[in-house]
Amino acid sequence: MLQKKIDQSICCVEVPLSALFVHNMRCPKCGSLEDKVIDSRLSKDGGSIRRRRECLSCEDRYTTYEELERLELHVIKRDGRHEPLDRHKLLGSIAKACEKRPIGIEEMEGAVGGIIQELESAQDREVSTRVIGARVMEKLHALDPVAYVRYASVYRQFQEIGDFLDEIESFEKRGGRTSAQPELFKA
Ligand SMILES: [Zn+2]
Numbered sequence: 001m002l003q004k005k006i007d008q009s010i011c012c013v014e015v016p017l018s019a020l021f022v023h024n025m026r027c028p029k030c031g032s033l034e035d036k037v038i039d040s041r042l043s044k045d046g047g048s049i050r051r052r053r054e055c056l057s058c059e060d061r062y063t064t065y066e067e068l069e070r071l072e073l074h075v076i077k078r079d080g081r082h083e084p085l086d087r088h089k090l091l092g093s094i095a096k097a098c099e100k101r102p103i104g105i106e107e108m109e110g111a112v113g114g115i116i117q118e119l120e121s122a123q124d125r126e127v128s129t130r131v132i133g134a135r136v137m138e139k140l141h142a143l144d145p146v147a148y149v150r151y152a153s154v155y156r157q158f159q160e161i162g163d164f165l166d167e168i169e170s171f172e173k174r175g176g177r178t179s180a181q182p183e184l185f186k187a
Pocket of ligand 1: 027
């Protein structure tokens, strides 16, 4: 069961190759940097990959352990459920807010990459949707005023139009473009 869960999170989360493969291991016996992996397996707790390696120069065998901590970024949903952070979902919510706005897919992907990097460097394994939402708002605020207000209105689940207007006002006070307002009501 644990094994299955781990395999799923490997599928769901994009992991930089550097997190999974350690290059240029130095042979403890002869110092050569050339080796081949004979066997790889997950540790019992699923937190690391154990690899048996064989030196191509002296054929000495040794073991390396590679941590999988980057696979453990989880989202805590509003209802308390946990699920692996889904990059595509995150991109989808940003793309929705940016619909018909002059924002390229590269910029949106850049925002997603930035958010994930920030979350990873915060060393927190579990992140609430609130925290993620706040990061998204930060990125959208820099990208486009209309996309920002659209996202904010959904994210904050505004109850009244008054809250919505306050948001626009406070955005303008922070230096947003005033052109956001007419376009917003057209959309
Ligand atoms: Zn060697």
